[in-house]
Amino acid sequence: MRAFDYVRAARIDDAIAALADPDTRCLAGGTNLLDLMKGYVEQPARLVDITRLPLADVQLLPDGGMRIGALAANSDLANDRNVRERYPLLSQALVSGASPQLRNMATVGGNLLQRTRCHYFTDVAFDACNKRRPGSGCAAREGPNRIHAILGASEQCIAVHPSDMCVALAALDGVVETRSRSGVRRIPMSEFHRLPGTTPERDTELRHDELIVAVTLPPSPFAAHSRYLKVRDRASYEFALVSVAAALDLTGDRVRDARIVLGGVAHRPWRARSAEQALVGRPLDDAAVAAAAAAATEGARPYRDNAFKVTLAQRAVARALREAAST
Amino acid sequence: MTTALAHVPPLIAADNNLTTSSTPRAADPGAPRRVRLSVNGHDYDLMLEPRVTLLDALREYIGLAGTKKGCDRGQCGACTVLVDDRRINSCLALAVAHEGHRIRTIEGLGDAAELHPMQAAFIEHDGFQCGYCTPGQICSAVGMLSEARADTVSAATADVRRRGPVELTDAEIRERMSGNLCRCGAYVGIVAAVRDAASRMK
Numbered sequence: 001m002r003a004f005d006y007v008r009a010a011r012i013d014d015a016i017a018a019l020a021d022p023d024t025r026c027l028a029g030g031t032n033l034l035d036l037m038k039g040y041v042e043q044p045a046r047l048v049d050i051t052r053l054p055l056a057d058v059q060l061l062p063d064g065g066m067r068i069g070a071l072a073a074n075s076d077l078a079n080d081r082n083v084r085e086r087y088p089l090l091s092q093a094l095v096s097g098a099s100p101q102l103r104n105m106a107t108v109g110g111n112l113l114q115r116t117r118c119h120y121f122t123d124v125a126f127d128a129c130n131k132r133r134p135g136s137g138c139a140a141r142e143g144p145n146r147i148h149a150i151l152g153a154s155e156q157c158i159a160v161h162p163s164d165m166c167v168a169l170a171a172l173d174g175v176v177e178t179r180s181r182s183g184v185r186r187i188p189m190s191e192f193h194r195l196p197g198t199t200p201e202r203d204t205e206l207r208h209d210e211l212i213v214a215v216t217l218p219p220s221p222f223a224a225h226s227r228y229l230k231v232r233d234r235a236s237y238e239f240a241l242v243s244v245a246a247a248l249d250l251t252g253d254r255v256r257d258a259r260i261v262l263g264g265v266a267h268r269p270w271r272a273r274s275a276e277q278a279l280v281g282r283p284l285d286d287a288a289v290a291a292a293a294a295a296a297t298e299g300a301r302p303y304r305d306n307a308f309k310v311t312l313a314q315r316a317v318a319r320a321l322r323e324a325a326s327t
Numbered sequence: 328m329t330t331a332l333a334h335v336p337p338l339i340a341a342d343n344n345l346t347t348s349s350t351p352r353a354a355d356p357g358a359p360r361r362v363r364l365s366v367n368g369h370d371y372d373l374m375l376e377p378r379v380t381l382l383d384a385l386r387e388y389i390g391l392a393g394t395k396k397g398c399d400r401g402q403c404g405a406c407t408v409l410v411d412d413r414r415i416n417s418c419l420a421l422a423v424a425h426e427g428h429r430i431r432t433i434e435g436l437g438d439a440a441e442l443h444p445m446q447a448a449f450i451e452h453d454g455f456q457c458g459y460c461t462p463g464q465i466c467s468a469v470g471m472l473s474e475a476r477a478d479t480v481s482a483a484t485a486d487v488r489r490r491g492p493v494e495l496t497d498a499e500i501r502e503r504m505s506g507n508l509c510r511c512g513a514y515v516g517i518v519a520a521v522r523d524a525a526s527r528m529k
Contacts, residue, residue: 003357006377006423027424034380034419035400046356047377049424075413079479084487091487095480099506100471102401104413105420223488236482236505327486 001037005046009053012211016180018048019209026050026211028071029106031098032114040124041115041132055109055213058083064219070109070212074165075100077108087217089226089247093168096230099237109212112166112176112192115203116159116267117239118148130156131200146305147241150297150313152266157200158303160264161193162239167263168228170271171245174217178210185210193268200267221257222247227324230263231316240264242313246320248284255279255288260296260321262313272296275317284325293318362423366391367435377423382406384422385432393433393462397508404507407463407470408432414470416506433462436469445469445524454520456511464507468521471503472528495525 006027009015018024023045025033036042055071058080066087068077077083078094098106120126120139128137140148140158148158166189174189193204206212225248232238243263249256258279262270275296282288293314300310359374366389373388382399385391385408397405399418406418409431437443445465448454455461475493483502484493493499500521501514509517 001378003355003376003378005356006421008424027421029419030421030424031401031416031419034421037378038400047421049421051424075474075479078487079477081490084480084490088487091480092482095482095484095487099404099416100474100481100503101404101407101414101416101467101506102419104470105415236502 001034002040002043004037004044006049007046008049012053012055012179012213015048015050015053016209016211018046019211020181021046022208024048026109028110029073029102030110031102031106032110036115036122039122041122050211056107061216066217068108068215068217070214071107074098074103074106074108074111078103086223087168087172087220088223089171089228089245090165090168090217092226092228093164093230093243093245096228096243097164108165108215111163112169112212112215113204113206114161114163114166117162118159119144121159131159131196131203134199134201141303144305145303147239147264148303148306149267150265150300150302150306150309151262151270152195152268153301154196154198154200156198157196157267159196159200160266161203161268162264163269164228164230164240164243164263166193167243167245167261167269169215169217170269171226171247171259171261172217172220172222173259174215176206176212177214177216178206179213180207180210186216189215189269190271196267203267220247221249222259225250225324225327227320227327229316229320229323231312242309242316244313244316244320245269246317246324248279248321248324250284250325253283255282255284258292260292260317262296262317265297265300265309265313272298272317274298279321284321289318289321292321360423363426364389364422364430365428366430367432373422375422377421379422380418381408381420381422381425381430382417385417385430388422391432391434394466395459395462397460397463402508403460403463404467405460405463407467407507409466409470412470412473414467414506431466433466436465443469444527445472445520448520448524448527449517452520452523453516454513455509455516456513460507460509460511464504464509464517467504467507468524471500471521472525475499475503475525495522497522500525 025044027047055069128139170189230243245261247259258276260272275292278291362375395405397403401419
């Protein structure tokens with residue numbers, strides 16, 4: 001690891017002031033950043049330790065929504081009484097990620113900013129990675145690319161976002177709240193993570209001088225019928241090949257509203273709106289489930305080694321919907 | 328007890344030659360600085376570079392070599408320690424960031440004269456072969472039982488909305504211990520040891 005300076009922020013404003021320096025990065029759980037620093041993928045000149053800031057509260061709001069502090073540990077959020085009751089999808093997604101030790105360290109803000117686990121990005125022995133070295137190419141397009149994107153990729157980058165939590169937050173219409181010297185900004189989850197396009201070095205819409213302070217969730221009609229299904233190469237402690245956050249608002253046997261968001265298939269949580277539309281107003285019968293599953297991968301463009309993800313995603317959507325309905 | 332270490336070994340002599348950034352630096356901002364750590368009830372006064380991990384501080388600077396370095400990248404769990412009674416990977420933690428926290432390592436759980444119940448259970452049930460992952464397994468298991476007593480959920484929990492005591496089935500133990508890999512494959516003994524210790528420590 002390259003040497004760096006370390007400062008500890010006592011107040012939120014101290015952290016924001018420190019971020020004026022483009023070579024300064026926030027240190028929270030450290031589970032992703034320190035790993036990347038050990039691999040020389042990230043080489044900040046200075047870390048500002050924000051872990052002592054009062055941003056770990058998880059609160060129920062008067063309207064029945066929630067406000068989740070950016071420094072809430074993944075494990076604490078998963079076990080929060082109100083999250084378990086009102087947003088079980090989020091709790092399920094959180095406990096399906098990483099390991100118990102890592103979840104005790106990792107924070108909500110850090111999880112939002114997780115970087116891809118694309119092998120070509122995380123290993124500096126590969127010269128070609130537009131995300132790590134803009135303009136250098138994309139080794140994944142021609143190399144082994146079993147874990148890579150099938151949706152929304154570009155000529156420049158076919159990496160996927162690794163988070164489980166973010167897939168659930170996207171399904172639950174979360175909003176990321178940031179602070180900077182220019183004030184407070186609220187960015188919907190649907191806009192927070194970017195598609196790679198021609199600038200894959202930018203994962204999110206967060207500006208460098210902004211600090212994530214919270215994620216807010218509106219009241220959810222999906223608590224009774226939701227399911228986070230994660231499919232991976234081993235039973236636990238592994239990133240998703242494909243994951244599905246399925247959430248249903250059922251009235252009688254009909255679907256009043258639905259959310260279907262895929263993980264492990266794109267550069268951001270992939271909301272399958274046409275799949276949702278295939279369900280709304282209909283009974284959740286086999287035909288509706290099949291239509292939604294097929295629609296979920298509309299526009300998919302697999303690469304040499306990951307065509308299996310198209311079928312896998314469709315089957316995972318079907319299973320997640322059936323399990324969500326039966327909970 | 329305060330232990331002032333007179334000789335601080337250099338961790339890494341020079342930057343890896345992959346480092347190419349031309350960022351101008353202040354006068355050696357990464358230089359060692361005073362870091363105070365509380366480990367197993369003792370206070371240690373150290374001089375550490377900010378980049379020294381908690382794992383390296385424990386092993387190389389304090390001399391507590393019970394905590395093991397496996398992957399050093401958060402993928403194996405061999406470095407698991409308890410910080411304020413919660414299990415974490417000490418390889419992905421900076422020592423400087425843990426001032427003021429209560430750190431507990433395998434050396435703080437028990438010793439040969441008086442084993443911790445989890446240590447005794449690992450011996451009784453052959454919860455290891457080579458033993459390298461064992462300190463991490465045991466610290467992790469101790470943290471896991473605290474979590475289970477607090478009614479936490481896991482990926483093996485059927486319904487996260489249902490509240491109530493956690494039933495530590497083998498499936499729950501395996502999922503909740505999944506952050507600790509054992510290359511010898513002693514998992515059958517590990518699960519038996521954790522199951523037994525859980526019932527004894529109730």
